[in-house]
Amino acid sequence: MHGGKKAAKKLVDGSNPPSSVLQEHEYYEGERLARLVKLIQRGIESARILDGDTLPEKIWFKQQFSIGVNDVTRVLERMAPIAEVGNTPQEPHVFFGSRKAPFVQLQAILIAADCNPRSLTKHLQSLALSRTVPVIFVKDKKGGSLRLGELVKLKTAMAIGIKAKGGAINQIVEKILQGGGKNLETECSTLSEMPSVPCQ
Numbered sequence: 371m372h373g374g375k376k377a378a379k380k381l382v383d384g385s386n387p388p389s390s391v392l393q394e395h396e397y398y399e400g401e402r403l404a405r406l407v408k409l410i411q412r413g414i415e416s417a418r419i420l421d422g423d424t425l426p427e428k429i430w431f432k433q434q435f436s437i438g439v440n441d442v443t444r445v446l447e448r449m450a451p452i453a454e455v456g457n458t459p460q461e462p463h464v465f466f467g468s469r470k471a472p473f474v475q476l477q478a479i480l481i482a483a484d485c486n487p488r489s490l491t492k493h494l495q496s497l498a499l500s501r502t503v504p505v506i507f508v509k510d511k512k513g514g515s516l517r518l519g520e521l522v523k524l525k526t527a528m529a530i531g532i533k534a535k536g537g538a539i540n541q542i543v544e545k546i547l548q549g550g551g552k553n554l555e556t557e558c559s560t561l562s563e564m565p566s567v568p569c570q
Contacts, residue, residue, distance in 0.1 A: 396507070397483055397507045397508070398506060398507065398508045398509070399508070399509040399510060403508055403510060403514075403517060406506075407517055407520060407521060409542050409546065410521055410542060410543070411521065412542065413537075413539035413542035413543070414434070414521065416538035416539075417434065417537045417538040417539050418430065420537070427523065431522050431523065433533070434532070434533055434535065434537070434539060435521075435522055435530050435531060435532060435533060436474075436476065436531030437522050437524070437531075438527060438528065438529060439490055439491055439529045441531070442494060442530070442531040443493065443494065443497065445476055445531055445533075446476065446494070446497040446498060446501055446503065446531070447497065448474065449474075449476065449501045449503070450501070451500045451501060452501070452502055475533070475534040476498075476503045476531040476533060477503070477504075477532045477534040477543055477544070478503060478504045478506055478543050478547060479498050479503055479504070479505050479506070479529060479530070479531050479532070480506050480508060480518055480521075480529065480530045480531075480532070481494060481495075481505055481506070481507050481508070481528070481529050482507075482508055482514030482518055482528045482529070483507040483508060483509045483514055484509050484510070484513060484514050484515075485513075485514065485515055485528045490528060491528055491529055494529055504547050513526070515527055515528045518530050
């Protein structure tokens with residue numbers, strides 16, 4: 371009787387997913403994660419230079435990214451699911467009371483795969499899948515959320531959504547997505563003309 375309750379708890383909290391679920395995802399960890407972070411930081415620095423440093427850093431980051439599980443969830447829920455995209459030709463704005471807010475699209479989502487409890491980010495994967503938004507999972511010995519926090523100048527971040535704005539950040543993320551992340555070293559050398567920190 372005691373063992374049945376324990377097994378049920380494991381299934382409900384999602385902390386021990388089946389091994390087939392883990393094998394479906396490709397994780398960025400170790401050197402590969404370090405290169406990914408440096409590439410995205412390079413895009414952030416380039417975009418910040420091009421924007422002219424006119425906005426305070428915190429506001430600028432909010433324009434480029436959805437930061438945190440709640441914010442990423444909110445933006446994904448406002449995006450039209452795949453099934454609805456065919457029915458509605460365009461959804462350029464979302465109404466908030468009496469004013470319009472610009473419709474935000476996410477290009478990709480970065481999720482700390484080793485966050486605890488895992489149930490905090492578990493719903494993001496299915497939401498992203500229903501909106502055809504690619505998900506990049508990161509793992510680190512010290513914690514993936516610490517590495518994601520580095521990108522947006524915070525202590526930690528369990529999830530970051532990259533807003534599709536057509537800037538330097540989006541160009542780098544697009545190359546990462548197209549290459550499946552396997553050629554991060556090549557991307558570092560290809561993007562060397564961009565003003566920022568070196569890759570290695």
